Amino acid sequence: MEKKLYEKQEIYDPATIAELSEHYAAILRLLGEDPTREGLLKTPERVAKAMAFMTKGYAEDPRDILLSAMFREEYRQMVLVRDIEVYSLCEHHMLPFYGKAHVAYIPDGYITGLSKVARVVECFARRLQVQERLTVQIRDCIHEALHPLGVAVVIEASHMCMQMRGVEKQESSTTTSAFTGIFLRDHRTREEFMELIR
Ligand SMILES: Nc1nc2c(ncn2[C@@H]2O[C@H](COP(=O)(O)OP(=O)(O)OP(=O)(O)O)[C@@H](O)[C@H]2O)c(=O)[nH]1
Numbered sequence: 776m777e778k779k780l781y782e783k784q785e786i787y788d789p790a791t792i793a794e795l796s797e798h799y800a801a802i803l804r805l806l807g808e809d810p811t812r813e814g815l816l817k818t819p820e821r822v823a824k825a826m827a828f829m830t831k832g833y834a835e836d837p838r839d840i841l842l843s844a845m846f847r848e849e850y851r852q853m854v855l856v857r858d859i860e861v862y863s864l865c866e867h868h869m870l871p872f873y874g875k876a877h878v879a880y881i882p883d884g885y886i887t888g889l890s891k892v893a894r895v896v897e898c899f900a901r902r903l904q905v906q907e908r909l910t911v912q913i914r915d916c917i918h919e920a921l922h923p924l925g926v927a928v929v930i931e932a933s934h935m936c937m938q939m940r941g942v943e944k945q946e947s948s949t950t951t952s953a954f955t956g957i958f959l960r961d962h963r964t965r966e967e968f969m970e971l972i973r
């Protein structure tokens with residue numbers, strides 16, 4: 776069966792995994808470990824595959840994801856997909872930040888498959904990111920693909936680089952938001968969205 780456009784790239788390109796594995800073996804040595812001891816024998820390859828998975832978003836085109844399931848529909852009310860789990864890596868430390876994304880749009884003739892909204896979040900999250908850019912990229916992608924009356928994105932996340940190291944604030948979390956169209960112009964629409972995600 777023909778693979779969908781956005782699934783066309785392989786995550787585990789063998790040559791890339793082999794090269795990454797060599798580098799991770801070197802990193803283990805530099806960290807004072809012995810990469811030839813039994814417990815670590817397969818670790819460089821495991822880490823290489825884990826990193827390939829956690830950055831798989833580079834190989835996908837988020838617009839294709841939305842356009843692959845776009846339907847004409849006269850519904851012109853809010854569509855909200857809330858509590859989408861987000862697992863990303865901060866581009867400064869390559870440590871995880873994770874939390875929830877809430878994504879809403881008000882269609883203007885076209886809707887998309889609900890799972891595609893979550894797939895777009897996943898596609899941008901699975902890259903090296905800052906939370907602000909992740910928020911804006913999701914918003915802009917939906918806006919440009921569907922030309923809706925408005926898009927709203929809120930992300931709430933905890934950053935491991937602020938918890939496990941650095942400033943070590945275990946309870947801190949960060950909220951970012953981005954809006955277009957009617958969510959910017961009309962405070963009642965924005966408040967309805969904020970109320971729905973509370
Ligand atoms: N704005 C923003 N900052 C982030 C994000 N993820 C991590 N950071 C921050 O990136 C900054 C990098 O600052 P630097 O001073 O260059 O790095 P650092 O010395 O490791 O900083 P500390 O984390 O304060 O120890 C830190 O303040 C992090 O908290 C993010 O998604 N958005």
Ligand SMILES: [Zn+2]
Pocket residue numbers: 865866867868869870934936937
């Ligand atoms: Zn960081």
